[in-house]
Amino acid sequence: MTDWNSALYMKFENERTRAARDLLGQIPDFEPNSIFDLGCGPGNGTELLAATFPRATIVGLDFSDNMLAVACARVTTAQFNKQDIETWRPADKVDLIFANAALQFVPNHHDLMVRLVSFLHEGGWQMPNNIQELSHALMRMVAADGPWARRLIPIAKTRPMIGALDEYYQLLAAVCSKIDIWQTTYIHPLDGPDSVVEWFEGSGLRPFLEPLSPCEREVFMSRYRAELAASYPRQPNGKVLLRYPRLFFVVQK
């Protein structure tokens, strides 16, 4: 797959970082010495961690060279390593494992969560849970209805699925002394339906666009853009409201 576009991703950085701030706000008051930021992206969450815990050793992990280059330049007090979070194992126990919108990319993130708990003292992670939102339903609809359907339907089927809350609670309750789970649906006022398209062009649309030729991509995008415009009506002040649900976990071993 082509590498992530950090500039496009960062276009909505303030909105994306809100979740990292909210997650960090629920981490109990303690002084971690070692912190890992899993799937650190352009370092927006790492920067928050560095500001909150200035004395900790912080390591950001990501698989994207683009993202790591941006993160490195941004948070000079942290280390950054290229690493697939699915296969990551720390050499020593970690005081705090943090992951803002990353674990959902790992196909079996249920097992991953349990494994992460075995490495940590304290953990906080957040996963977008927008598979049932219009933005994503329309993405799948366009993928399933076009000359690309045979290529894209299997991809639609492997998109990260967030499970039932009971299931997460049960698997974490078996290994954690404290668990806090909540879901927040942010209402982001964006400049128009095309902003919704841009938001997901930098993230959720990537696997759908990847197998397409440049010409197909244009057709796909113009159909997706038209569907979104019809489904995200402008408010009287011109904005469109993007509902964005995110599922949060704060755990203590």
Add this chain to the structure above:
Amino acid sequence: MTDWNSALYMKFENERTRAARDLLGQIPDFEPNSIFDLGCGPGNGTELLAATFPRATIVGLDFSDNMLAVACARVTTAQFNKQDIETWRPADKVDLIFANAALQFVPNHHDLMVRLVSFLHEGGWQMPNNIQELSHALMRMVAADGPWARRLIPIAKTRPMIGALDEYYQLLAAVCSKIDIWQTTYIHPLDGPDSVVEWFEGSGLRPFLEPLSPCEREVFMSRYRAELAASYPRQPNGKVLLRYPRLFFVVQK
């Protein structure tokens, strides 16, 4: 109506105050001189406000004598007044209006929100939005099916309804320079289904129990208890998970 039972309400105070903490956490960093806490209840939110803004003049308003007595004893640096928030009008502009789980009790809370904006510089309020949750669907079901149905159905119909998010956004966008709306669904692990009953006995069940005789109340409660036990299954660790959605607003005039 009989007065609120502050002791019962406070049984789940930590869970109820979580929302007040989260709301306060999103209020921009500023130094309000005057704060009103609308529907302050037992002063749990007022206490947070007093700790966060030690130099501000804080006034808690509530309609319940029980709640006011508890709040007064608890937050000695604040003033408390008996006041119906629907008819409240401050003498001067207020720097910060705060309301944790209060505005939803006002029949036309849409108009109230717009009126509040005319009084404030900054505002933050939160309203439970659990009308579609099992806990409340079962409450209405028991109310509609029993010797009390004729008395309770009209009450079920006047329970506070939370409107569409677009609607709130539009009416606030017309009068505010900044609006932030989000909904958080907390997952509260409680000791068992009876804890869910106790939670709402201190709040949402009150209008349903009020018109019943003591004997009817017992029957109503035992039926509600049985319904909840069937619908909130115990987790392997014995807990039940109460989903509790709350809708948040932070606005600037």
